[in-house]
Amino acid sequence: MLWIEDKFEKEVVDALSSQLSVSHLLTKFLLARGITQSKEAINFISPRLAHLSDPFEIPGMTEAVKRVVNAIENKENILLIGDYDVDGITSTVIVKKNLISLGLTPYHVTPKRKSEGYGLTQEVLDRGLQVESIDLVIALDCGTNSIEESEFLSASGIDLIVIDHHQSKGPPLTNAIQVNPHLHDDNGEPWRLLCTAGLAFKLIHGILKILRQRGVKEALELNPKDSLALAGLGTIADLVPLCDENRILATFGLKYLFENPCPGLQAILQLANLTAGSDPSSEDIAFKIAPRINACGRLDDADVATSLLLETDHHKCKSLALRMNQYNEERKSIESNLSEDALQQAKEFFTDRSAVVVCGQGNHWNPGVVGIVAGKLANALGKPCIVLAQTGSECKGSGRGVQGIDLVQSLDQCKELLEHWGGHPAAVGLSLSVDNLEHFKQKFIDVIETDTGGSLPESSIRIAAVIKQEELQESLLRDLNNLAPFGQKNPEPILALHNIRLPQEPRKVGNGEHFQFSIQNGKGTVSGIAWNMSDRIPPHSTEIDLAFRFRWNSWNGRKTPQMILEDWKLSS
Numbered sequence: 078m079l080w081i082e083d084k085f086e087k088e089v090v091d092a093l094s095s096q097l098s099v100s101h102l103l104t105k106f107l108l109a110r111g112i113t114q115s116k117e118a119i120n121f122i123s124p125r126l127a128h129l130s131d132p133f134e135i136p137g138m139t140e141a142v143k144r145v146v147n148a149i150e151n152k153e154n155i156l157l158i159g160d161y162d163v164d165g166i167t168s169t170v171i172v173k174k175n176l177i178s179l180g181l182t183p184y185h186v187t188p189k190r191k192s193e194g195y196g197l198t199q200e201v202l203d204r205g206l207q208v209e210s211i212d213l214v215i216a217l218d219c220g221t222n223s224i225e226e227s228e229f230l231s232a233s234g235i236d237l238i239v240i241d242h243h244q245s246k247g248p249p250l251t252n253a254i255q256v257n258p259h260l261h262d263d264n265g266e267p268w269r270l271l272c273t274a275g276l277a278f279k280l281i282h283g284i285l286k287i288l289r290q291r292g293v294k295e296a297l298e299l300n301p302k303d304s305l306a307l308a309g310l311g312t313i314a315d316l317v318p319l320c321d322e323n324r325i326l327a328t329f330g331l332k333y334l335f336e337n338p339c340p341g342l343q344a345i346l347q348l349a350n351l352t353a354g355s356d357p358s359s360e361d362i363a364f365k366i367a368p369r370i371n372a373c374g375r376l377d378d379a380d381v382a383t384s385l386l387l388e389t390d391h392h393k394c395k396s397l398a399l400r401m402n403q404y405n406e407e408r409k410s411i412e413s414n415l416s417e418d419a420l421q422q423a424k425e426f427f428t429d430r431s432a433v434v435v436c437g438q439g440n441h442w443n444p445g446v447v448g449i450v451a452g453k454l455a456n457a458l459g460k461p462c463i464v465l466a467q468t469g470s471e472c473k474g475s476g477r478g479v480q481g482i483d484l485v486q487s488l489d490q491c492k493e494l495l496e497h498w499g500g501h502p503a504a505v506g507l508s509l510s511v512d513n514l515e516h517f518k519q520k521f522i523d524v525i526e527t528d529t530g531g532s533l534p535e536s537s538i539r540i541a542a543v544i545k546q547e548e549l550q551e552s553l554l555r556d557l558n559n560l561a562p563f564g565q566k567n568p569e570p571i572l573a574l575h576n577i578r579l580p581q582e583p584r585k586v587g588n589g590e591h592f593q594f595s596i597q598n599g600k601g602t603v604s605g606i607a608w609n610m611s612d613r614i615p616p617h618s619t620e621i622d623l624a625f626r627f628r629w630n631s632w633n634g635r636k637t638p639q640m641i642l643e644d645w646k647l648s649s
Contacts, residue, residue, distance in 0.1 A: 078644050079537035080573070080624060083109045093118065103556040105542050106570055110320075110560075122559045124325045126302070130267050132279035132286070137256040141238050142283040144213065144254060149179050149288070153212035156205045157185040158197055158219065159383070160273075161374030163367050165218035167311035168240065168277040170386040171304045172215060175281045179288070179295050184208050187379040188219075190445050194497075195506060197223040197239075202230070211235055218273035220253070221260075222246050222499055227253045240276050242317075243499055244485050256280070267321040274311025275326050278304050306334040306342060307386070313359045314367035316504075318566035327562045331357045341386040344398035345369060356629065356636075359562035372405035375445030414441035416450050419464055423454055431533055432525040433458065434518040436465040436472055444468070448475035448504070455479055459536045461487070461525055463507070465514070471496070473508040482528065490524045491517060538624055538643055541570035546577060547599040554629060554638060573624050576648045579617035583607070596623075596640065604630075605640035613645070620648040 085108050094104040096115040099122075112118050120128060133139050148155055155176065159169030169185050176183045186205035193200040196219025205211070213236045216223070220239035224247070230237045231252035238254045249260050256276055258269050268279070281304055288296030309330010312323050319327050335357045338346060346352065349365040373382040381404070385397040415437075422435040433454060447464040454462035455477040461484060465474035478484045483502040488495065494517045498507040509517055544553070563569040574596070583594040586606075592614050594605045605625065607613075615621050623645050630639035 078646075079535050080540055080622075080644070080646075081537050082540040082543065082573070085109075089113075097122075099559075100552070100556055102542055102544070102548070102553065103559060106556070106560055109539075109541055109570075110567065121324070124328050126325060126329060128267075129322055129325055132283040134266070135256060135258065135268050135276070135279060136261050137254055138279060138283055140254045141240070141256050141280060142287060144236060144238060145176075145215075145280070145284055146287050148213050149176070149181060149284075152181065154209050155181060155183040155213045155215060156208070156211045157183055158201055158205060158214060158216050159185065159187060160196055160218035161188055161190055161379035162218070163314035163370045164272050164274050164311045166370060166374075166379060166383050166386065167307040167314075168217040168273045169383055171274065171277040171281060171307050172217065173387065175284070175299065175304065178299055179284075179293075184211070185383065187374070187383050189377050190374055190379070191377045194508075196220060197226050199226055199229065202226060206233075206235075213238065215240065217241070217277060219243070221250075221255070221257055224250065240273055240280060242272050242276065244501065246489075246499060270318045270321060270323055271326075272312055272315040272317045272323070274308045274315070275317075275323060277311075278308040278326065302329075302333065305329045305332075306338060309334060310342075310362060310366065313362040313562065313564060314370070316363075316565055319359070319562060319564035320566045324562075324567065327359065327564070331359070331362075331562055339386070339389075340391050340394045341388050341397070344385065344391070344394040345401070348398050348402050356631070359564050363564075368408070369401050369405045372408040373401055375408055375443070375449075376404050377445065378404070408446060411441045411443050412446050412449055415443070415446055415464075416453055418442075419450050419454060420457070423458060423462070427522075430460075430522050430526070431529055431531065432460055432522045433462040434465070434521055435463070436467055436474070436514060438467040442466040444473045447473075448477070448506070451475045451477040452504075460533055463521065465507075465509075467511055467514075470511050471508060472511055472514055474506070476500075476505045476507065478503045478505075479533065482525065487521065487524050487528065491520045494520060538571055539568075540573045540624060543573045543575055546574060546596060549596065549598040549603045549627065549638065549640070550600075551638065553627060557627060569626055571624055571643055572627055573622060575622045576620045577623065578620055579615065582617045583614050585611050585614075594640075594642070603638050603640060605642055607642035610642065615645045622646050622648050 090101055090104050094101050097118055107118050112121055157169050157173055159165035173183050173185055186201055188201045197216045215238045217240050221241045221243050227237050227250045241257045244259055249255055263269055282301045285296050285299055308326050312326045317323055345366055351361055370382045373379045381400055388394050418437055419435045423433045427433040444466040447466055451462045451464040461478045461482055463476035465472040476484050484505045485502055488498045488505055494513040496508045500506050579594055580597055583592040585592050590609050590611050592607050592611050595602045624643045626641040628639055629636045
């Protein structure tokens with residue numbers, strides 16, 4: 078593992094530290110994020126809702142807002158179709174809750190992954206359009222590439238609005254209003270990186286602005302802040318870069334999520350052992366809340382999650398949350414078995430290749446779980462990984478990438494072998510005929526090897542700062558907290574200690590897969606934990622270097638500083 082240390086000129090650090098009246102360490106963390114000006118630094122450390130841009134700056138938003146306002150004024154029937162992941166579900170709930178408060182009774186349909194596929198398909202439209210004579214369809218977190226479906230709706234006299242952030246595989250739709258930042262040239266706008274939950278928040282903000290100007294009582298009584306918990310949840314869960322406006326939504330989303338959650342969110346928090354008033358983090362979303370919500374869609378009943386977040390009755394919320402938990406436990410069991418099989422295939426056939434494409438069939442080769450497994454493989458192997466599940470003559474699955482590789486572009490070079498495909502540079506979904514599987518494997522790997530010159534970059538970690546043992550104090554934790562919430566493009570800093578000796582021999586904990594250790598900081602002992610590293614326990618009698626994250630550890634109502642070990646090596 079290569080350690081890359083961030084280094085900055087002392088004069089630059091001193092100057093910015095003085096301007097901001099903050100520590101040199103915090104200044105280095107800001108500089109590592111490309112923040113060099115005091116105003117920019119202040120906005121980063123203290124994000125404000127007032128810094129959100131006008132929603133009408135986003136192309137297509139004016140037209141979308143006008144169409145929805147017209148629907149509200151004329152009491153039209155609206156059908157919402159959202160994706161089955163957290164982003165799609167929270168977007169659907171944001172829009173539906175607000176439209177209900179504005180006097181409409183919108184319908185919603187959440188696609189069934191197995192039978193209807195992803196997003197705005199003809200199958201999900203057929204089901205959704207059965208409920209009523211629909212005037213307007215709003216596709217959320219899907220629809221950008223639904224050319225045939227948009228033509229069908231247009232021919233049926235039904236208007237379509239697409240609110241989405243997925244990459245387009247062709248020109249914009251000609252018969253729909255589209256709000257998608259990626260359909261336009263990137264000029265560094267603050268809304269550029271919004272996921273659909275963020276765009277849905279902007280849509281509602283725009284609608285309320287127009288209706289308030291017209292003196293609509295219901296709009297005057299509504300507050301856009303009421304949607305922040307869901308917008309922040311979708312933003313963090315979708316792994317979009319947590320900078321610019323995403324940082325604002327994530328920060329305030331976490332605040333409102335834990336301060337005053339709706340009954341559905343409250344039920345999820347209780348099952349995840351997260352209580353209101355606790356110190357929330359993006360990790361709580363990523364590892365405790367999002368997997369529970371996603372589990373419903375992965376196992377083909379995402380409407381459990383949608384219904385839970387729309388429900389106001391606490392008893393019903395508890396019942397739905399328990400059902401969600403059952404899905405999550407089932408998901409974990411399937412995932413464990415699938416991961417084992419996929420890793421075995423990867424080691425057997427792709428050890429010497431720059432990418433991995435594995436496929437299987439059977440009970441645990443569930444298309445809803447392959448994305449998680451692909452992510453685990455990519456992280457473990459340091460190469461792009463595609464995991465496919467075969468059902469009959471079709472293979473469906475997901476791919477996860479590594480830094481420096483755009484999977485959308487890679488799949489574009491294989492498109493003649495694919496039935497459907499799309500996504501983000503680091504995460505894609507795809508389907509293909511089993512007849513094309515072997516050809517696709519070879520073609521995809523060839524594309525990756527051509528793009529990388531046949532060798533992927535050495536696995537590395539970036540060291541934000543080398544510190545001294547005596548700096549492992551609460552003041553450092555306060556500095557780190559100024560940077561939260563952490564996520565894409567705003568990673569949690571990894572710190573390093575050089576030339577230290579552990580005062581005691583580390584001890585294995587859990588099932589023997591992890592180990593605990595401790596460090597002296599001059600005032601006492603700071604504990605540390607190394608997850609899944611029991612096969613690499615460092616010596617306590619030799620000088621070593623440690624790379625670690627530094628966090629608060631909450632246990633039984635008590636908070637203590639804790640090191641989370643990332644790597645260690647013998648001191649040079």
